[in-house]
Amino acid sequence: MRNALPPIAVIGAGFSGTMAAIHLSRLMPERPVLLCEKSGAFARGLAYATGCSDHLLNVRATNMSAFPDLPDHFSRWLESCPLDSVALTRSTPAGLFAARGLYGRYLTELLLAALAEPGPAPHLMLEHDEVVDLAPEEEGFYLTLAAGRRRYVAGAILACGNLRAPGNPRSRYAVDPWNAEPLDDLRPDLPLLIVGTGLTMVDAVAALRQRGFAGPILAVSRRGLLPQVHAPTAPWTAPDVPAAARRSLVALLRCVRAEVRRAEAAGADWRSVIDSLRGASIELWRGLPLGEQHRFLRHLRAFWDVHRHRMAPPAAEIIARERIGGGLTVLRARVTGIEDRAGYALVTLRERGVAAPRVIEVQRIIDASGVGRVADTDDLLLRRLMARGLIRPDALGLGLAVSDNLAVLDQRGESGRRLWTLGPLLRGTMWECTAVPDIRGQAAELARTVVSRLRDASPCAARETA
Ligand SMILES: Cc1cc2nc3c(=O)[nH]c(=O)nc-3n(C[C@H](O)[C@H](O)[C@H](O)COP(=O)(O)OP(=O)(O)OC[C@H]3O[C@@H](n4cnc5c(N)ncnc54)[C@H](O)[C@@H]3O)c2cc1C
Incomplete structure (x- = not known):
């Protein structure tokens, strides 16, 4: 890398990072873009890595274009798909809903096309590793990978996505809803508990049944609210709020x-x-x-x-069928105690409006209660950046504090460093920033901001990869 401009790093290759990297590589051919992903799967992220055909997008296909200025881009891509892919879409009176894995394929094709763009040198590069630290150095950073390698980058975009709540609930039978491996040896006679009754619960039920689990499922949340279902809608003008x-x-x-x-x-x-x-x-x-x-x-x-955040009608049908058939019970309750026993956990529930606690034996507990907070995160990179004083939580603790142009604020509230973020890490600042229709414009806009900041700066000395 001698005598070349140092790359800009994009950390995380879910929807946010992939699209930010694609825009950057188009807008800034003179400087390499280094897209880093720890999961082994680029252009998927938490949402689009699933292989379960019942995991559908919860947004209509017509609103899932990856590009803000090409609204029918995803719909047209779907039309050009071979027939076996069309089987992964469901047409309903409320619109067409595609499987999330199929959307992952769409994003992968966009990334592959960007990687294949002709140019004098490869300017979009993939790094298959976790970024564990960014140490400030002059205008940029030394980026450290989990494998120990370090390299200099001119700046970085944190596209680390949804934070998981660590270690919750505390039980050896607790299962991460996105890691299905511990669900391979389920017994049909013991219930399985899902904590949370939102879209993650809906996904978990669909995946469990598709994997052949026939036992009872109990889902609990404080209010016992299930997501509403999509239905046909017509455009409506937003109210004029005084x-x-x-x-x-x-x-x-x-x-x-x-x-x-x-x-x-x-x-x-x-x-x-x-x-x-x-x-x-x-x-x-x-x-x-x-x-x-x-x-x-x-x-x-x-x-x-x-x-x-509503369910696609086919997902709602699965949940309705399960409830009517008695396979799924939804309770308004809080988990007040968990005791691990040999082969199962004894869970105490406090149901709303019921004086006596209910104690049940469950074989697994799936935590589908939502995303974590920055202050509690066990994410190595974010913890190190916090310890370095380079980032700080937003006022609600849900994500990162940022300036208006998405540069992260440091402990002193300043945004001078070339460090930006987008997507779900902006939840506290923007609230609506977690779905494709919110993020696609952000990714395009952020790429323009980053390019103009890097081009305005005096040329940075090139450095060697350490
Ligand atoms: C299950 C689920 C279903 C959803 N369904 C929809 C839907 O149907 N429609 C919709 O519009 N939105 C949906 N969403 C919202 C979704 O969050 C956004 O659409 C979008 O995918 C967010 O992408 P992201 O890249 O910001 O985050 P993520 O998808 O979380 O991706 C972040 C990526 O960064 C990587 N990463 C994190 N830290 C590091 C590091 N230090 N080094 C290297 N790599 C790192 C992770 O491995 C991950 O791949 C869904 C979300 C979830 C969780």
């Missing part, structure tokens, strides 16, 4: 409810109103005082999530 209502959660909720009533009176569906808020939600979120954001997380988040 300035006074923008600072109060109660007033905002009233405003949305009034809009839903107006929509229903006009023959439209509540889903159209919720969908219409997508474009406005970041501004609305950022306008809420911190106390109101906290109140939203405590009291409204669960309700918002089930209306905002």
Whole structure:
């Protein structure tokens, strides 16, 4: 790498990192882009690595283009797919829903096309390893990989995605919903417990049945709310929220409810109103005082999530069938105790409105209760960056604090270093930043920001790979 411009690193190759890297490599042919991924699978991430054909996108195919300026890009790609891929899509009155694994194939093809772009030198490079540290050096960083190698990079984008909640629940029978291996030896006679009743639970039930588990499944959450189902919608104009209502959660909720009533009176569906808020939600979120954001997380988040992130109709049918047939029981309950025994765990549940605790024997506990917080993360890179003072959690502790152009803020609140982020790590700052329709524009915009920052800077001395 002597005498070449040092690369810009993109850390994480899920949707966010893959798309940021593709945009960067197109916009900045003069500088290499180093896309690093620890899982072994590029262009998949947590969402699109699944091989379960019942794991469907929870967004219609028509809204899953990877490019903000080419809205029908994914739909056209689907049309060009061979017939065996079409079998991985489900056409419903609410629209077409593709398997998430198929979407992963779409992203992989986009990445392969970017890698094959002709040029004097390969400028998009893949690094199959975990990035475990970034040590500031002049304007850039020395990046350390888990295998111990170090190399100099001119800057970095943290696209590390959804944080997992570490070590929860504490039991040797606890299973990560995204790692199915410990589910190979299930018994048909003992129940399996899922903590959480959202989309991850829906996925877990579908995967368990597809793997042939025929035993009883119990899903619990404090409110016992299941995600709503997609239905046909029509475009609806987002409500004009008065300035006074923008600072109060109660007033905002009233405003949305009034809009839903107006929509229903006009023959439209509540889903159209919720969908219409997508474009406005970041501004609305950022306008809420911190106390109101906290109140939203405590009291409204669960309700918002089930209306905002809906099930594809075929996924809803699986859940309905399971509940009617008695295979799946959903309870409004909290787990108050877990005792590991030989071959099973004894779990104590406190059901809402029931005085006596319920004690059940379960063979596994799947934690589908949601994503983790930055302060509790066991992610090596984020912990090291925090220890170095290079990043800090946002005010709610859900993700990273950033400037308006997505440069991360350091412990002193400054954003001078060439370190940026996007995607789910912006959850606290933007709230709506976890799905493809939110992230695709962010990836394109961030690439433009990074390129203009790097081009504005004085040329950086080239360094050797250590
Ligand atoms: C199960 C599930 C289903 C979803 N379904 C949909 C859907 O249908 N439609 C939709 O629009 N959105 C969906 N989403 C939302 C999804 O989060 C976004 O669409 C998008 O995939 C987020 O991508 P990401 O790259 O930011 O994060 P992730 O997908 O989490 O990817 C982050 C990547 O970074 C890697 N990584 C992390 N740290 C390091 C490191 N230090 N070094 C190297 N690599 C690292 C990880 O291995 C991972 O591959 C779903 C999310 C989940 C979890």
